Amino acid sequence: MSNVRLMKGNEALAEAAIRAGCRGYFGYPITPQSEILEYLAREGREHGMVVMQVESELAAINMVYGAAGAGARVMTSSSSPGISLMQEGLSYIACAELPCLVVNVNRGGPGLGTIQPSQGDYFQATKGGGHGDYHLIVLAPATVQEMADFVYDAFDLADKYRNPAMILADGALGQMMEKVIFREYDPKASMPDKPWATTGKPPTRERNILTSLHIQPEKMEEINRCLQVKYQLINKDEVRYELFYADVAEMLVVAYGLSSRIARRAVEMARSQGLSVGLLRPITLYPFPYQVLKDLAQDLRNVLVVELNAGQMVQDVRLGIEGAVPVHFYGRMGGIIPPPEEILSKIADLGSRISTPQAHPPLAENTKNQSANLNSIFEIAKTMRREDEF
Amino acid sequence: MPSVRGTVVIDVDTCKGCELCIDACPQDSLALSKEINKKGYHYAVLIQDNCTGCVNCALVCPDAVITVYRTKKTGKAEKIVTKQPVAVISKVQSNIKVSVDELPEGKVNL
């Protein structure tokens, strides 16, 4: 296998999974990520990988539960509606502390939505998603190269913390082709022993039980406390981000994944026009780089968050900024990817304004004087400018 | 007398008194106790010594509280003892004298 390839993001991710020593893939086709299943069905089996197209995402995530519990490095992938179906299983996996990789090639929602790229699943991915207090480790690639690289990282983090890890990509990253270099990776060297796995109880040890059921309140609280300590450790040690020009900027743009690429172009254009703008790109969405934002906030005048949704990560940015400077938002939805010029004009707009800190974003101008009349919602939405914040 | 002798040991603390063993016993050897156990259940007890060790009670017991024993089939002497009792004595009204020409090997309780 050559190490330099021109590939779709989905295929690069699948190829990296093979190289990462993934032994089992369980999935259900859904656009825009079906190439992962297709690629593995074609290429994975000859590497001894179990690749199964199964009856539903519910079955897929629970097969991941069983297989991860059996001690194997395993994964599934889907796109937004399918990931919603997996939430129950993910909650069980998180509580039973089973390492695995879940890939979400995010498409537009809510509902059946669209098959176009979106970042609308940020909340679901980073806040737990299912029931109970838990978190996934969430990595957000921005290039096809990272679609491959983060597979190794996600598996390693999952094994290190006995926690499900998610790669949160989007339809564009999954579908577009770029050059990708597969780095050297030795799965055997990086995989820890799994003495907790249910592989059959030899006489030499007690039986292994993998469960998320602890009927005694004290026990369940203890389990929760352990999980929270684990999340604290993850927050302490695993935060990853990229900064561009942030040390010399008055304005900080924050964007992740695909939108960070567009935002970076917009920031470079703005800087060439003399505007003092930097970019923060969170790579891990959970753990989130709150402290970086807090540290940067002192030297900033305002912050702009760019996402392909109605404003989700912006809430975490506000938590990090702690009200020190105003945090603005620019987002497109429904699968629309804004060109850099759109973001540039928002940057220029904010740069020329003197804004005061606000705890909450301003209500859209036309919404202010309206009573709750559902019939008027469409009319109001039509009159809003894209730059208006929700 | 049944041809095979047996007995049961019941873990009375774990018994829930469901009575399935009593129903399953072909010899009517089992009954519920008058006393209750730690959990508040009347428990199964052996009330007759006619148990054959057929294991029916143990098979239907949902809580696996019954252990079943049986006289060993191997060993000729014991077979004789169990199959051909030397004497059955009941309702003794006056002095009697029992003589056995040759005692079989093994334990015989008269």
Add this chain to the structure above:
Amino acid sequence: MNSELPPLDSLECVWAKPSTLTDTPMHYCPGCGHGVVHKILMEVIQELHIQSETIGVAPVGCSVFAYYYMDIDMQEAAHGRAAAVATGIKRMLPDKYVFSYQGDGDLAAIGTGETIHAANRGENILVIFINNAIYGMTGGQMAPTTILGMKTTTTPEGRDTETQGFPFKITELIAMLPGAYYVTRQAVHTPNVVRQFKKAVTKAFQYQKDKKGYCLIEVVSNCPSGWKMTPLESNKWMEQNMFPVYPLGDLKVDGKLTEKKS
């Protein structure tokens, strides 16, 4: 007593609790069939010497704590997903024995999809299906297998077809699938049927060893608490009312439908 038995240690122990059952007292109600099934399942695993090679999957329902009692490696599945979890384990450990243990709600309502597809794939696992026609753990609600006219807390007037449809004979349905190799319906309320059940379990593990594919053992069982009867009454009621709807016997052996299956 005219003749005492010799001391216990000179007698032959002909039945004792299998060592593969833990010492934890079971939480099941008095007379519940779950205990018998646990016991026989573990007895077979002991007799086949496969304790170190067997992984069980516990369901959600009354037997949610099956792993308290079975001294083997076990995983607790989400409600209805036991067949999927068992699939995941088996596909990673194809040479180990894998079984799931599920109730009627788990297997035939919320988990129908996983159940049917595991069978249809011919997944090389054993599925133990406890059918007592009621939801025991949640307090006696209707199950998919609740028989017509049967009163539960959610069918207070008795199950009627107009509102709740028909008792779901999922075992018959599974027997029709080419992936299913051995499908049988058993009971555990009398010594004889327990012996039959044990034979069925032994056979199913042997089939799994020989990689024959999917095996399903339905156990028509009681729920004294849910049915509001004594254990003995519940067994009698089961014979009179459940067995006509769910007749005991093999539905499929060696991948072939039996004559019983009409």
